[in-house]
Amino acid sequence: MKSFCVKAPAKINLFLHVVDKKETGYHLIEGLFVFANLSNFLEIKVGEKDSRYDNSTVEFINSESKINNQYNTVMKAVNLLLRHAPVRTKVTVKVVKNIPIAAGLGSGSSDAGAVVRTLGKLWEIDRTILNEIALNVGADVPASVDSKPVFVRGIGEELCHIKKFSLPTNVVLVKPKKRFLSTPEVFSKHEGKFSEPIKWSDDAEKDLLKFLKETRNDLQEIAISFVPEIKDVISTLKSQEGSILSRMSGSGVSCFGIFDSEENAKAAAVNIGKKQPEWWVCNTQLIV
Numbered sequence: 001m002k003s004f005c006v007k008a009p010a011k012i013n014l015f016l017h018v019v020d021k022k023e024t025g026y027h028l029i030e031g032l033f034v035f036a037n038l039s040n041f042l043e044i045k046v047g048e049k050d051s052r053y054d055n056s057t058v059e060f061i062n063s064e065s066k067i068n069n070q071y072n073t074v075m076k077a078v079n080l081l082l083r084h085a086p087v088r089t090k091v092t093v094k095v096v097k098n099i100p101i102a103a104g105l106g107s108g109s110s111d112a113g114a115v116v117r118t119l120g121k122l123w124e125i126d127r128t129i130l131n132e133i134a135l136n137v138g139a140d141v142p143a144s145v146d147s148k149p150v151f152v153r154g155i156g157e158e159l160c161h162i163k164k165f166s167l168p169t170n171v172v173l174v175k176p177k178k179r180f181l182s183t184p185e186v187f188s189k190h191e192g193k194f195s196e197p198i199k200w201s202d203d204a205e206k207d208l209l210k211f212l213k214e215t216r217n218d219l220q221e222i223a224i225s226f227v228p229e230i231k232d233v234i235s236t237l238k239s240q241e242g243s244i245l246s247r248m249s250g251s252g253v254s255c256f257g258i259f260d261s262e263e264n265a266k267a268a269a270v271n272i273g274k275k276q277p278e279w280w281v282c283n284t285q286l287i288v
Helices: 073-084 107-123 127-137 141-146 184-190 202-206 208-213 219-226 228-239 262-275
Strands: 004-020 025-048 057-061 089-097 150-153 158-161 172-175 241-249 255-259 279-287
Touching: 004 089, 004 107, 004 172, 004 279, 025 107, 025 172, 057 073, 073 089, 073 127, 073 228, 089 107, 107 127, 107 141, 107 158, 127 141, 141 150, 141 158, 150 184, 172 228, 184 219, 202 208, 208 241, 219 241, 228 241, 228 255, 228 262, 255 262, 255 279
Parallel strands: 057 089
Antiparallel strands: 004 025, 025 089, 025 150, 025 279, 150 158, 172 255, 172 279, 241 255
């Protein structure tokens, strides 16, 4: 029996543009994904089956709402990876959830990314195959395998890693408690004009803040129509001292605020937590 304890960091979409829609129904996007110290923790055990019916399992602990133990991103990743594992291999995963689910922070995608990363290395699976498995599990999973700042295109499979991250790393995450949003449902409401594709270059990395201020989250207004509180969360983050950029992450409901100093970020988190006890608030750092 081999055992691994790994982290699955929260994913934050610093911007998200919807640029087209495929005939298959998938939307083509562009975005800048970053990852935070806020993480789920996974205990992955790999051994040999005792019998034909001794199947792989996953258990979730500390989740805001119940997650189906059979149909989830972790189980899907494990089953796809097992095709490249030794015969009679069994995988047991225990996930301690610290990242809110269905909240635009990639909680499930990051779990799957951690599993792909860990088991892919253990079984020496070719990276091209791992990328295919990751995308098969979910659109955000390819970026979550490495969990590093990355410019994303397509449905999530085209990755351009950021060589020089020129933003402050102090972040405050906020979401209304007990409010969730389904990513497919939010995307399904996107109608009308698509965003023009961005011509990404190394020049954008030199001043990421300037670049980000010219972008937006195309799903933000749709999410607000489902959960109006999101608008209040964003305005509250913007009003805090030292706030330099605030918007919604992914398909919502979580929002982020980037701050000019660790001190201002901590103060903002305390201030928001006191004034809004019905909101989940987390002060964290970006991984760069």
